[in-house]
Amino acid sequence: MLNNYNTEDKVLLSVDCIIFGFDNEGLKILLIKRDFEPEKGKWSLMGGFLKKSESLNGAAIRVLNRYTGLQDIYMEQLYAYSEVDRDPVDRTISVAFYALINIENHNTALIQDHEAEWFSISKMPKLIFDHNEMVAHAIRRLRYRTSTKPVGFELLPEKFTMRQLLELYEAILDKELDKRNFISKINSLDILVKLNEKDMLSSRKGSYLYMFDKEKYDAKLLNHFVLNL
Amino acid sequence: MLNNYNTEDKVLLSVDCIIFGFDNEGLKILLIKRDFEPEKGKWSLMGGFLKKSESLNGAAIRVLNRYTGLQDIYMEQLYAYSEVDRDPVDRTISVAFYALINIENHNTALIQDHEAEWFSISKMPKLIFDHNEMVAHAIRRLRYRTSTKPVGFELLPEKFTMRQLLELYEAILDKELDKRNFISKINSLDILVKLNEKDMLSSRKGSYLYMFDKEKYDAKLLNHFVLNL
Incomplete structure (x- = not known):
């Protein structure tokens, strides 16, 4: 396929993880405070670049684990975001994934030095890049999903x-x-x-x-x- | 975001287009005979590499136009395929798009020198790479879609x-x-x-x-x- 490929056309590929949780206060989402430039100090989804040796799903699992210690979380691919100006520094395409987890079961596992925090979806802060759009899209997908698939196993306590x-x-x-x-x-x-x-x-x-x-x-x-x- | 990015990790990004049509013989899909290596001469979806200056959706529209002459076709993103060994030559991630078109309205527009051809979905040939999987996925999505969205406007004649x-x-x-x-x-x-x-x-x-x-x-x-x- 090299016949129509130019090195100038190289773009970066990243993944972003949208983690939904539920507790007695309602539906929540897990965010981190970004600790590098650009947009250092702003709230963000958990993301990272794809390695050549892994699938997108593998990258999403690795990134989630790195920021939270969470393991074996089943994530579903949401959408690939590719607007040319979505990242102000590099030409980056990001594939968003979402997962549902039980907050109580997993809260102690969250690594604290990355400043991860649960936010009510009704009280979301302004996020970096197009991350608010990703979250809105994931919420729509989750709503849609209730009409065709069971929801709750991952979000509720066992009983x-x-x-x-x-x-x-x-x-x-x-x-x-x-x-x-x-x-x-x-x-x-x-x-x-x-x-x-x-x-x-x-x-x-x-x-x-x-x-x-x-x-x-x-x-x-x-x-x-x-x-x- | 350059702090955790290595040039070795560069991967190629392509798009593939799944075009559904309908006529009195049933549901069909538009395929092309691949005219370059690897897998030259095999049936394939219409695909191409992303340019740095375009979104994935823009690339899908450009690729479809190049192979068929079709313009202004609304395509929906299906899924990003990223298995490490999906392309035998390069590490390529492909984002598949699908569209529904009316065969009668558009048939004359199809450019013939690329050997594009309509196939019944029940008589699909073996396609290159993971393209058969992409098509199967798109058919599932289309089925699912009938239960939540209207279908037909793009596939049937006006009356x-x-x-x-x-x-x-x-x-x-x-x-x-x-x-x-x-x-x-x-x-x-x-x-x-x-x-x-x-x-x-x-x-x-x-x-x-x-x-x-x-x-x-x-x-x-x-x-x-x-x-x-």
Whole structure:
């Protein structure tokens, strides 16, 4: 393919990681304070350049690990951002990835010397380059995803109440949902196991706890459904 | 960002174009016979290297135009393919784009000296590199898309019968659909205009012709619906 390639046309390739988490305050995103120029000191997604010996997915996993210590996080490719002026210094194309993780399970693993911090998606700071656009795109993708794939396994604790699941969907979709309607639609997906166990903190009578049926959940990941909430 | 970048890590960036068309024989894809090494003479997607002065989308449009003469074709980014060994000669990452076009409207525009040819998606030849994987991915995306966005405006003639629309969906989804059920679901989307005009070739009584209501169609492109066929 060298016949139509000029060395002048070389561009840099990077990856950026959008990490979503959920806790009792809602949907959040993990950002770092950038510690080199340009834009040093500004909030940023976690990013880095691709090495010749790795795939884009491999680079995203390496970058996430370097900044947070997180391992084995499944990330999905979102989009390749390539506007000519998106990086003020170099001609860089960046492929964004996103992942969903459980904040409680992983928080202690976060490496502190990079100043990583969780932000509510409703209170995002101004980020460097086109990173705000990447985040907005990832939120749209996540919303879209709720209508065709199950969401929650990576974001909720192992055992959760129906209210927690409802609040997760409300946080992602950024709207209030009718509880009875939601429960009936979620139940029709047949991915939950109702436990003979209650969370007694949430109300006087207590609330039944649920788990995901991992096998059925994974099957639905492969065979999309249609869910209209 | 130069602090963690090595010149050894330079990789090449290309784009590949997956062009879907539809005619009375079904869903098709536009391929070219590759006229340079490696893999000269094999069937391939239309591809080329990114220039420093253009976005990925700009490169895809330029490449498509160079091989086919087609202009102003709206293409959507599909995925960045980056496996280390995907190209046997250079370390190349390719971003695939796909587009839907009307074969009848555009066929005369196809430049013949590149040996471009339409293939039924059910009779695809073996393609170079990972191009078969790209095509399979694009078909999955197109199928998925039918459940959340309207499809057809770019693929059907301006005026079409309900049977043609049904056959388009059947070709994309690769399954038979119940006609009455399909008509009722499509009508509920409210994107069609029924004309006071019949196609007299398709049956003795004739079949009413329809057009897309472009304004409503475009609104649905932005605000996804949920369609379960």
